[in-house]
Every structure is written in C-alpha cells, then in structure tokens.
Amino acid sequence: MKYKKICFISPPFYSHFNPLLVLAKSFQEHGAEVTVGCSIEFKEKILEEHLNFYEIDISSNKNIGEGEHTIQPDTERIRLEEFFESTKKGAIETLITQSRHRKADMLYNPQELVDKIKAIDDSLAADLYVVDILSYSVTLSLYALGLPFITFCPPHPNTIPKEGDYFNVPKSWPTAIAIEEKELRGLEQVSTQTQKEFTEVFNNLITENKSVKKISNAFSLVSDIAVIYNYFDFNNSEKNEEQPKRIFIGNSFKAATLNGEWLEKIDTKEKIIMITLGTFLSNRKDVLEKLILGVREIHPNVLLIVSAGSHAEELKKYHSHNTIIESFIPQIALMPYVDTVVFHGGCNTLTEAMYYGKEMVILPFSSDQFNIAYDVEKNKLGSVLDPNNFSKEELANAFNDREEISTESLQYWKSISRKRGADYAAKQIVKVD
Known part of the structure; x- marks a missing residue:
C-alpha cells in the first residue's frame, strides 16, 4: 500500500518533537502529504518546514526548550521539582519517582483524546498515523479506534518492554552506577504497579470505545505495521521482513551551520570539550559546576563550552577566554568542531555525537539514560560516570584513558549512522511508485 496522507502526532516535548519533525519532513520528501499535530507552541517550526499543522494538546506537561522555564500548571511544576530532587538521591530513587509520575505525565485525559483523534481522522482522512512511543494516550486512541499507525521510538529501544521485562527498569547497568539488589526489587515492584494501573485504564477504555x-x-502496545527506533541496532534486532517491521535509523536530526560569531569563539588550535546535560537536567547546577571546575583543572588549555540552561548567569563567574558558558548553545552546529562531548546520555545527543564520531563521557541521571550509557560502555564508544559521585580522578580517567574507547568501533557506528537517518525509514514505509 502506498501511504499518501500521513499524520504525525507529536508530544509537546522539545527533545521528542525535533526528531519527529525531521522524520515527518523525510516522509513528505518521499511523496506523502504530511500533517503534524502538536500544541500551538510548535506551530511555527512545523510551518517553517512547509508541513501542515493541526493543533492538538496531548499532554498537560510541556517542554519547549528549557524545561523549568516552560509555563506549567502548578501540579506539573511540583512533580518537576520532585524529579530534580530525586536525581540527587541516585538512579533507583529517580526511576521510582518517574514511574510514579507516569500516569499524570503520560496518560492525559484518555477518553477526551479518543474524541480528539476521531475528529482529526474525520477532518484529514489520513492513511497512516505516526505516534511517539511516550504518547500513550494517543497510541491508546488509535488502537481503540482501529486506525493504522506506526510507532516512533526516540528513546532507547528498551523503553518498550519485552515479555518478562519491567517498564522503566534498565536490563543492564553501566559499571559506574552502583545498584543494590534490595533497591532494585523495590523499583521492580513500583514498575509492576504502574504497569497494572496503565493497562487497566487502557482496557477499560478499549471496552467502552470499540470491541477490539x-x-x-x-x-508494550505498539504498531502492528512498524516500529522506528531513533537508535542503533547494537543487538542485530532489525526485522524488515516481519510484521511489525523493526527499523533502526541511528539519527533523526537536521544538520545546522555555525554562524560567524560562534566560529570566532571556537577559533582555537586547542581541543574543544562540550558539556550539555539537556533541557531538564541542566537544572543540576551542582553537577555542572563540578564538571566545569574539574575540566579546567584537568585540561587548563582546552576550550570548554557549557550549556547551562537557567543557571548560566550564576555560572558565568567561571567564564574566561577559554570557557564559554551560555544558557543555550547551538549544539548540533557545534558538534562537528567538538572533540569530546560530556552529556547526560540523552538519545538525541548520543545520535548527534555518533554521527560525527565524537568521544563521549556520559553521566546518566534518569529514564533510558542508563540503558544508553550501558550500550556506550559495552561497545567501547565512551566512558561513564556516576553524576552524583564521580571524583576528579575518575573524570580525568574518563578523558584520558583511551584504552576503554575503541576508535574502530566509533568509526564503524559513525558509518552506520551516515548510511541511515530518517530517509532510511521513509523509504521503507512510503511506497514509491
């Protein structure tokens, strides 16, 4: 079947919207008429890409660039603060907090959303929908209404639990993250309860809306047509001849050009290190400060570029001729010029760094970051540190101990990334005459 009219429905989260938008553009370039449904804050970006826009709110929680500065309802702000505090207590406490927040975060007015999706379908008569894996209410609506859809998975593939696995519980941990068995059992119990609650909501609505x-x-509810992973097939899991297809694209970002002002800033013969903890986790000022001081002592001559979010002004005291601290940096445009990327293990930064073959130091805090850090460590693509407990010596080793990183492996996965991307998926889904 050739899909002519495709509707992408995006959560109002900056880190998920951007790769979904790039994928939508690729589908358009391969002949489909594409509409992107999202909240009004993202309308301009959608129209800039000459895609159709449909306004729909699918979450009360939003992140339009800097997590803590996005206007949020009081309940969302309270939960965001709870999350930040939990990251200071370690991996297990953070994942427990996230699991307990999932219902409010990701199951937004499911019955109301069914009606909204039905209205979209009546208006657009789309042949196919593409939905982010974390937009559970949208997936539920599409499934209950019997509409054809594809699942897009921007985070780690283990975000979709297999039979016998626990949602939001890493299957493997990087060696830097110490986990006690008793705490892990507690996380599994919370995960089981969250899964039970979600599934009950799903099945109650399915019964009410359609006899499916x-x-x-x-x-684990995903498309029966295809699942597109914005990740690397480290475990040889891609299946294109089966249903659903499993497609690993390796990157879904739009290359950017660095402007003249920034080119002047980075005009140096020294190495360049970039620190970026993402739009939410840049809230961890204590970790940013420790990293800045550590890098300056270990490598006094490198050019250090720091994305500091809302703490940029407070951290500007460390600004110098070779230390750039900004609330926002053009990360994608800077990536080709950087030697080492220090980050939180987010999937977007991972795929950007891998595309350009950059050395990585990962400090995982939450969500799928532990799975990503494990994959990076296992495949000798970078080093991993505990963000709450790393020492100056461990940071120095992460930068200097090249035995733990395989240049051959990094170059191999860089080449895979260059061969794939959003177009790789679009060609397999949109049937060209």
Missing part, C-alpha cells in the same frame, strides 16, 4: 482485543501490557 484487550492488551496485557500498555507499555
């Missing part, structure tokens, strides 16, 4: 088959795990 009930499900066993809401977090």
